[in-house]
Amino acid sequence: MPQFFMNKRLIILLVSIIILVALIGFSLKERDQLSWPEQFIKDTTGWVQSAVSRPTHYVAGFFENLQDLQNTYTENKELKKRLDELARLESEVQMLKKDNKELKEILGKKDSLSEFEPKQATVIGRNPDRWNELLTINKGTKDGIVSDMAVITANGLIGKVKSAQPFTSTVQLLSSMDPTNRISAEIQGKEESYFGLIEGYDKDKGLLMLKRIPAEAKVEKGQNVISSGKGGVFPKNLPIGKVVEVAPAEYGLTQTAYIKPGANFYDIEHVMVVKRSALKPELEDMMDDKGEEL
Numbered sequence: 001m002p003q004f005f006m007n008k009r010l011i012i013l014l015v016s017i018i019i020l021v022a023l024i025g026f027s028l029k030e031r032d033q034l035s036w037p038e039q040f041i042k043d044t045t046g047w048v049q050s051a052v053s054r055p056t057h058y059v060a061g062f063f064e065n066l067q068d069l070q071n072t073y074t075e076n077k078e079l080k081k082r083l084d085e086l087a088r089l090e091s092e093v094q095m096l097k098k099d100n101k102e103l104k105e106i107l108g109k110k111d112s113l114s115e116f117e118p119k120q121a122t123v124i125g126r127n128p129d130r131w132n133e134l135l136t137i138n139k140g141t142k143d144g145i146v147s148d149m150a151v152i153t154a155n156g157l158i159g160k161v162k163s164a165q166p167f168t169s170t171v172q173l174l175s176s177m178d179p180t181n182r183i184s185a186e187i188q189g190k191e192e193s194y195f196g197l198i199e200g201y202d203k204d205k206g207l208l209m210l211k212r213i214p215a216e217a218k219v220e221k222g223q224n225v226i227s228s229g230k231g232g233v234f235p236k237n238l239p240i241g242k243v244v245e246v247a248p249a250e251y252g253l254t255q256t257a258y259i260k261p262g263a264n265f266y267d268i269e270h271v272m273v274v275k276r277s278a279l280k281p282e283l284e285d286m287m288d289d290k291g292e293e294l
Contacts, residue, residue: 156262
């Protein structure tokens with residue numbers, strides 16, 4: 001009996017192999033239509049693959065989208081940083097261009113003031129409560145700065161040194177309402193010049209007031225106003241501004257001219273402090289009674 005079952009199993013195995021080989025050969029043949037077992041297996045396999053692949057693709061796509069979102073966030077953050085840096089650089093470029101222009105203008109003005117002794121300085125402080133009155137510069141007595149020196153920009157006179165410390169100085173602007181802040185000025189006419197004093201500042205109009213002009217003086221709009229040098233403090237011919245309006249003063253004995261400053265009192269960065277050259281005595285004052293040079 002055992003030998004019979006062994007032979008039977010061997011026969012079944014051989015028949016199974018033959019059938020399998022036949023099926024393989026049959027499936028490898030080119031056919032227009034698959035058999036129903038093959039169709040059933042293929043459909044079942046496809047359904048299982050579809051059921052497994054959809055969640056897999058969904059999960060993979062979810063994590064891929066998260067990665068893309070993370071990359072986008074990082075790129076956006078980097079771009080914002082670059083935009084901030086670009087804005088800062090543009091601001092610095094504008095500031096450097098402005099400083100460069102002002103310094104070039106001041107250098108040109110320095111050449112034109114060769115008969116004086118100009119010293120370049122930079123504004124380092126300004127009180128918001130006294131914006132139109134005082135400012136602080138970075139030069140002081142160590143640099144030869146003393147009180148009452150004229151202070152100008154490339155566009156004109158802005159004020160005088162009110163006080164000087166070793167390393168800094170306080171400048172009083174022409175727009176200061178201090179009643180003692182007076183500057184002798186000259187209106188350049190076509191045929192003759194007229195003199196007066198800069199006294200006060202009209203904040204509403206943004207104009208300097210040149211007072212004590214003779215009533216008969218023919219002052220016209222657009223005439224240039226310069227320092228007269230007659231005050232004994234400021235050099236002569238420092239530009240101040242232009243006449244924009246003339247009105248009779250109180251009692252009609254004198255006139256007041258409203259002057260548009262050449263310099264912008266609101267925006268001041270670079271200035272020059274101008275020292276008046278020593279007055280040279282006349283030659284005859286240097287001779288004694290015998291005609292000999294002293």
